[in-house]
Amino acid sequence: MIELYGADYSVYVRSARLALLEKGVAHELRPIDAFASGGPPASYLELQPFGKIPALTHDDFTLYETAAILRYVDEAFDGPPLQPSAPRARARMTQFLSILDNYAYKTLVWDIYVERVSKTREGAPADEVKIASALGPARTIIGALEAIAADGPFLLGDQLTLTDCHAAPMLALFEKADEGALLLRSAPRLSAWLQTFRDRNSFKQSAPAGH
Numbered sequence: 001m002i003e004l005y006g007a008d009y010s011v012y013v014r015s016a017r018l019a020l021l022e023k024g025v026a027h028e029l030r031p032i033d034a035f036a037s038g039g040p041p042a043s044y045l046e047l048q049p050f051g052k053i054p055a056l057t058h059d060d061f062t063l064y065e066t067a068a069i070l071r072y073v074d075e076a077f078d079g080p081p082l083q084p085s086a087p088r089a090r091a092r093m094t095q096f097l098s099i100l101d102n103y104a105y106k107t108l109v110w111d112i113y114v115e116r117v118s119k120t121r122e123g124a125p126a127d128e129v130k131i132a133s134a135l136g137p138a139r140t141i142i143g144a145l146e147a148i149a150a151d152g153p154f155l156l157g158d159q160l161t162l163t164d165c166h167a168a169p170m171l172a173l174f175e176k177a178d179e180g181a182l183l184l185r186s187a188p189r190l191s192a193w194l195q196t197f198r199d200r201n202s203f204k205q206s207a208p209a210g211h
């Protein structure tokens with residue numbers, strides 16, 4: 001029995017779901033709102049002491065941190081391999097995941113997408129200073145990802161990997177902001193990949209409700 005705890009609006013939860021769906025692993029999504037006022041339920045902190053989503057349980061095994069979940073999903077179950085075997089390609093995958101976690105998530109999702117799209121949708125003013133100061137770092141991030149992306153159809157070339165599962169949710173949100181769409185136009189490999197990836201069943205099935 002595989003249970004993924006989290007919310008469909010979360011980019012990290014969507015990464016894990018993409019890996020599960022691409023691997024063909026049956027699972028249940030157990031709703032946890034990480035941003036609920038007062039935080040997630042105390043029972044969830046027993047699974048994930050930092051209160052972030054997602055966490056995964058497989059029978060009596062509990063795991064959190066999305067990069068660990070992604071690798072576990074690939075290695076513990078039958079299905080198409082989602083990690084390359086060649087050392088250089090594996091290193092690229094690790095590099096992509098690290099850039100996405102350490103640089104891209106905050107800048108592309110929080111400083112630009114949340115300010116420009118989520119806040120506006122909720123009727124709150126965007127923090128223009130925050131957006132303006134995120135544009136330089138965003139340019140660096142998109143330039144760095146474009147520089148290591150393969151020609152396609154996937155980010156590492158012919159094989160769909162965890163790299164695609166982790167990058168797609170973040171970049172798809174970033175593209176919803178005008179600033180993101182504009183920046184992505186300067187990255188032809190990333191843009192072409194994103195347009196193709198968004199047609200995959202896994203991407204459609206993992207889309208947040210109402211979006």
Ligand SMILES: N[C@@H](CCC(=O)N[C@@H](CS)C(=O)NCC(=O)O)C(=O)O
Pocket residue numbers: 010011012013034035051052053054064065066067
């Ligand atoms: N390092 C964590 C990060 C997960 C993460 O930041 N999730 C966000 C939602 S996309 C979250 O739970 N945020 C709640 C909060 O920051 O309070 C992982 O890799 O799983």
